[in-house]
Amino acid sequence: xxxxxxxxxxxxxxxxxxxxxxxxxxxxxxxxxxxxxxxxxxxxxxxxxxxxxxxxxxxxxxxxxxxxxxxxxxxxxxxxxxxxxxxxxxxxxxxxxxxxxxxxxxxxxxxxxxxxxxxxxxxxxxxxxxxxxxxxxxxxxxxxxxxxxxxxxxxxxxxxxxxxxxxxxxxxxxxxxxxxxxxxxxxxxxxxxxxxxxxxxxxxxxxxxxxxxxxxxxxxxxxxxxxxxxxxxxxxxxxxxxxxxxxxxxxxxxxxxxxxxxxxxxxxxxxxxxxxxxxxxxxxxxxxxxxxxxxxxxxxxxxxxxxxxxxxxxxxxxxxxxxxxxxxxxxxxxxxxxxxxxxxxxxxxxxxxxxxxxxxxxxxxxxxxx
Ligand SMILES: Cc1ncc(COP(=O)(O)O)c(C=O)c1O
Numbered sequence: 052x053x054x055x056x057x058x059x060x061x062x063x064x065x066x067x068x069x070x071x072x073x074x075x076x077x078x079x080x081x082x083x084x085x086x087x088x089x090x091x092x093x094x095x096x097x098x099x100x101x102x103x104x105x106x107x108x109x110x111x112x113x114x115x116x117x118x119x120x121x122x123x124x125x126x127x128x129x130x131x132x133x134x135x136x137x138x139x140x141x142x143x144x145x146x147x148x149x150x151x152x153x154x155x156x157x158x159x160x161x162x163x164x165x166x167x168x169x170x171x172x173x174x175x176x177x178x179x180x181x182x183x184x185x186x187x188x189x190x191x192x193x194x195x196x197x198x199x200x201x202x203x204x205x206x207x208x209x210x211x212x213x214x215x216x217x218x219x220x221x222x223x224x225x226x227x228x229x230x231x232x233x234x235x236x237x238x239x240x241x242x243x244x245x246x247x248x249x250x251x252x253x254x255x256x257x258x259x260x261x262x263x264x265x266x267x268x269x270x271x272x273x274x275x276x277x278x279x280x281x282x283x284x285x286x287x288x289x290x291x292x293x294x295x296x297x298x299x300x301x302x303x304x305x306x307x308x309x310x311x312x313x314x315x316x317x318x319x320x321x322x323x324x325x326x327x328x329x330x331x332x333x334x335x336x337x338x339x340x341x342x343x344x345x346x347x348x349x350x351x352x353x354x355x356x357x358x359x360x361x362x363x364x365x366x367x368x369x370x371x372x373x374x375x376x377x378x379x380x381x382x383x384x385x386x387x388x389x390x391x392x393x394x395x396x397x398x399x400x401x402x403x404x405x406x407x408x409x410x411x412x413x414x415x416x417x418x419x420x421x
Contacts, residue, residue, distance in 0.1 A: 057123045058116050061146045065112055068145060072099065074214070077223040078369070080333055080346075084407030085353045087362035089229055092330075092345075092369040093220055096338070100138040100169070102297070102371035106216060107208065107243055108138030111198050112146070114207035126151060126195030130182035132240060133162030134297050134371060135200050140171030151193070153186045155179045157292055161375040179292050180301050201304040204243025210250040217251035220366050229364035233356060234420065236262045236348035236367040238298040238341050239271050242307025244368070249311025260313035262420055264348035266341075267320045268292060269299030271307055276416040278309040294320045294389065295340040296379075297370060314417035318347045320389075324380060325396035326350070327373075329404055337373025340380050345370070350403050350410055352420045357407065359421035 052060070076094045098105030115121045126149045129139050136152030143150035150171040154163075155178060163173050176185045183201065190197035212218050217235075224230045235252070237244045245263045252259040265272040268290045276282040293299030300307075320340075327343025345367040352365050379385045386393050402408035 052123070054122055058119070058121070061116050061121070062113060064145055065109060065142065069109065074219055074223075077220065077366070078334070080330070082349075082353055083405045084403065085357055088353050088356055089227065089364040090349055090353065091224070091227075091364065091366045092342070093216065093366060094369045095216075096369055096372040098138075100141045101165070101375070102134040102138065103216070103244060103368060104134040104138040105141075107135060107200060107204055107241070108142050110207040110209070111139070111200060111203060112142045114203060115196060115198060120196050121146075121148070124148070126190070126193040127198060128153060128186045128190040128193070128195050129198045129200060130154075130186040131200065132179065132297055133158045133166075133375075134240075136171065137162060137165040137169065139198065140166045140169035144170040149195075151189055151195075153182045153189060155182065155292060159296060159375055160378055165375070180289060200241050200243070201300070201306055204241035204306040205246040205308055208243055208247045210247045211254055215247050215251065216244060216368075217248045220248075221251075221255070221257065224364065224366065227364060229362065231257050231364075232259050232366045233361065233363040234260050234262050234352040234365045236264060236345050236352060236365060238264045238266070238344045238348070238370075239307050240298045240300070241304055242271070246306065246308045246311045249308070249313070260418060260420075261311065262314045262316060262348050262352055263312045264316045264318050264344045266293050266295040266299040266318060266323060266344055268294060270301060270303050271299070272315050272317045272414065272416065274303035274307070275309045275312060275315045279312075280416050282416070295323050295344055296376070297339065298341045298344060312417065314415060314420050316348050316351050316420075317414040318344050319413075321391040321393065321396040322347050322400065324386075324391065325393060325400040327380060328393075328397060329400045331373070337381065338369055339371040339373055339376055341370045342368070347400075347410075350400075351413065351415075354403075354407070354410060355420040361421060
């Protein structure tokens, strides 16, 4: 088979896989403390590989194939905090390609097991700062291709339509009381999701703003404040590894496009995890930590809307399920080891969500969330 025929067949396989898949659900999440403000979570855990990264992995493979970067037998190498690698291992196996995930050694054992389950190999490095460099080296040694999600996520996704996450959200909102969300709240790993949503909202002329919630250990917030607000924060020192898996990076990645984000919020990890637990009680199942970070962003936006006398809707993302974090967010000892006071954080989040108590003031940048 010629290279060209192999590429055509590989693209057909991915398109057929897409054709067999359903869209993800948009789930109403009642916020009892905020009548007139309707909140929804886009449940990306229901993809075949369990996270929002399923969309990205599909896009990255199609982009690489269309660019002529992948051939029969190419080893695919990726730098990941885990979720993207799980999804890419799935697509690599679909195409019969070897796959190597380069990840920090702190990556959850559940994600490592999921990558191996899909036929991938894991190459662990001591720190999140070293994953790109190690990936370049491995790709060179194997004659393979480094996917590089942190560079290509924003451009591999079809931001104008093609059932991207933004188009899907707006379609699913069509019959709701407030069909155009005032805010869509997300968080950034690559920044690809925030770029896609921000571009799509502007392109379609929707009066929707993007709020990006950043975890405690991450360079995105300071980078954003510098680019958008012109705050003289200096060159931020590399952040320590994020404790909210999948989001937060030690440096601002190329795929994070500040201009696509209308506002940012810095969220302490204990609050993210308390919001994760509160969300579990509302949904009757376990979600991952980044969903909790998003829910704090939702509460911040809901408060600001309420203070401005606005009603309307807010959409956010349920990024993945809790089964990937049994050893951490769902292990009692883990919280003690991190030194979190989860009782206080839990009481606070419940009071904010259910009785509209005030959130503590959190660092914000960009447009006021009202
Ligand atoms: C669990 C989880 N949530 C959220 C995100 C953020 O998505 P994005 O990479 O589009 O910024 C990621 C990215 O890795 C993730 O793994």
